[in-house]
Amino acid sequence: MKSLYLLRTLTALFFTSLTLYTATAQDLKYCGTDQAMHELYRQHPELRQAFIDNEAILDKAKPSKDKDGNTVYIIPIVFHILHQNGPENISDEQVADAVDILNRDMRKLNADTANIIPLFQPLAADIRIEFRLATIDPQGNCTNGVDRIYTSRTSYANDSSKLNPWPREKYLNVWTAKALATGWAGYAYYPSAATGDMMMRDGIMILQDYIGSIGTSNPYKSRALTHEVGHWLDLGHPWNRTINISINVGLACGDDGVEDTPVTKGHQSCPNLLTPDCSIDQLQSGLLDFSSVTTSSGTNDPTAAPAVYTKLQPTQFKATGLSSNPTAAGSFSFSGWGTGAPDAATSTAQLTGSIDLTRYYEFTIAPSTGNSMNITALDFDVLRSANGPRSFAIRLSQGNYSNNLLPALSNNQLQTSNGEVFFVNDRMD
Numbered sequence: 001m002k003s004l005y006l007l008r009t010l011t012a013l014f015f016t017s018l019t020l021y022t023a024t025a026q027d028l029k030y031c032g033t034d035q036a037m038h039e040l041y042r043q044h045p046e047l048r049q050a051f052i053d054n055e056a057i058l059d060k061a062k063p064s065k066d067k068d069g070n071t072v073y074i075i076p077i078v079f080h081i082l083h084q085n086g087p088e089n090i091s092d093e094q095v096a097d098a099v100d101i102l103n104r105d106m107r108k109l110n111a112d113t114a115n116i117i118p119l120f121q122p123l124a125a126d127i128r129i130e131f132r133l134a135t136i137d138p139q140g141n142c143t144n145g146v147d148r149i150y151t152s153r154t155s156y157a158n159d160s161s162k163l164n165p166w167p168r169e170k171y172l173n174v175w176t177a178k179a180l181a182t183g184w185a186g187y188a189y190y191p192s193a194a195t196g197d198m199m200m201r202d203g204i205m206i207l208q209d210y211i212g213s214i215g216t217s218n219p220y221k222s223r224a225l226t227h228e229v230g231h232w233l234d235l236g237h238p239w240n241r242t243i244n245i246s247i248n249v250g251l252a253c254g255d256d257g258v259e260d261t262p263v264t265k266g267h268q269s270c271p272n273l274l275t276p277d278c279s280i281d282q283l284q285s286g287l288l289d290f291s292s293v294t295t296s297s298g299t300n301d302p303t304a305a306p307a308v309y310t311k312l313q314p315t316q317f318k319a320t321g322l323s324s325n326p327t328a329a330g331s332f333s334f335s336g337w338g339t340g341a342p343d344a345a346t347s348t349a350q351l352t353g354s355i356d357l358t359r360y361y362e363f364t365i366a367p368s369t370g371n372s373m374n375i376t377a378l379d380f381d382v383l384r385s386a387n388g389p390r391s392f393a394i395r396l397s398q399g400n401y402s403n404n405l406l407p408a409l410s411n412n413q414l415q416t417s418n419g420e421v422f423f424v425n426d427r428m429d
Contacts (some may be wrong), residue, residue, distance in 0.1 A: 029185035030185060031224075031228065031231075034237060035187075036189060037193060040189065050195070051192045073128060073129045074130050075130070075132070075172055076171045076172070077133060077134065077145060077174060078146075078147055078166050078172070078173055079146050079176060081147065081148045082161060082163070083151075083154050084150060084178075086178065088177065088208045091215055093215070094215035095133070095145075096212075098217075098222070098225050099132075101212060102229060103131060105223065106127055107128070108124060120260075131172065131229075138166050149164060154179075155177075157177035158180065159200065161205070162201075168202045172232065173203035174203060174204045174206065174225070176211055177206075177208060180207060186205060186207060187206075188228045188231040189201045189202070189232075190231065204228045209221065210222075237256065238261045290303060290331060290332045291330060292304070293326050295326055297325060299318055299322070299334075300318050301317040301318070301332050303316055303317075315365075316363065317361055317363045320361075320362060321336070323336050331383070336359060337356075338389065339389060346425050389424075391417065391422060392421070404421060407420070
């Protein structure tokens with residue numbers, strides 16, 4: 001179960017490598033995993049259930065804690081170089097460079113982690129997986145982990161080009177080619193799609209000029225292998241991990257099924273990644289529940305801020321013009337309010353006085369950097385004790401707090417006065 005959990009926790013790193021994979025030059029080619037999975041499910045709809053069953057196992061997987069916390073999982077890797085003695089017959093040095101880059105990414109040793117969007121930086125982690133070029137082949141002979149295969153299939157590589165595969169239970173197989181028949185840069189199937197009779201689909205197929213940062217490749221393409229290894233380890237694109245596998249990359253919104261990234265969509269260019277697209281964040285029930293309030297908290301609610309991955313940034317509640325400390329723990333309540341009506345009052349006609357504009361609660365909801373926000377509704381719970389305030393209004397900074405907002409009532413203990421001031425029929429404590 002430990003290994004399953006580790007595979008899922010790679011997503012934050014995978015999300016970062018994805019952006020680097022797409023930030024390439026004009027001859028950019030794309031990852032074909034979504035399309036490959038879409039076509040596979042079209043031909044073999046029965047494999048959808050294997051996908052669903054596999055997801056159920058992953059969802060139940062819990063992290064296992066190592067006694068020392070330093071276990072590193074080593075996976076032997078072999079590169080099958082499909083070539084016809086052209087530039088596609090890449091050097092051993094280029095292969096070794098690719099493995100070095102892959103391991104830096106997996107161990108969070110890549111210097112560009114500083115470029116991760118700040119909200120996601122706390123989620124990126126060393127996942128303690130390393131790949132080593134195989135030193136022993138399946139027959140027990142010494143090897144450098146590079147298997148060169150002379151074949152015309154290098155010019156139109158696909159699943160049928162996965163020649164001489166080494167046992168998948170012992171090695172990660174990577175095939176490099178001059179060109180893929182589909183025009184992609186590379187692809188890999190999820191593990192659930194490469195088992196049993198379909199095991200010949202296992203491994204990674206990738207263009208030779210997306211391997212490493214030297215030789216026929218360059219630094220802009222050097223993270224493609226990291227990206228495809230993510231798929232091989234059962235990670236989807238951040239925008240697409242559903243059983244309906246969309247092929248509309250850049251058009252459809254989706255999710256990868258892991259909570260460290262919000263709903264988003266893919267792009268066929270490299271936009272400002274803070275640009276809002278699909279994500280809708282809400283202040284969920286219990287997010288601002290005043291659980292940290294004590295009778296000595298002061299006028300600011302000390303409840304912790306929301307999780308880092310939300311696109312909304314609410315502040316704590318603040319009391320203005322009221323007593324210096326709450327009157328009860330776990331409830332953001334202060335003395336100094338005018339009650340507005342006797343406790344037995346049941347009608348707005350029994351209201352006395354007026355709203356005191358100098359005494360109020362306030363809090364701010366703002367979009368995080370680079371995002372926009374559209375408020376369509378605010379829902380909240382109100383408790384009123386025997387001597388608590390009987391009426392209240394809500395105003396927004398938009399319009400300089402000059403107008404009360406029109407309420408929509410969902411509790412029969414509430415009425416409205418003049419259509420815009422809440423009136424509490426009876427105590428609700």
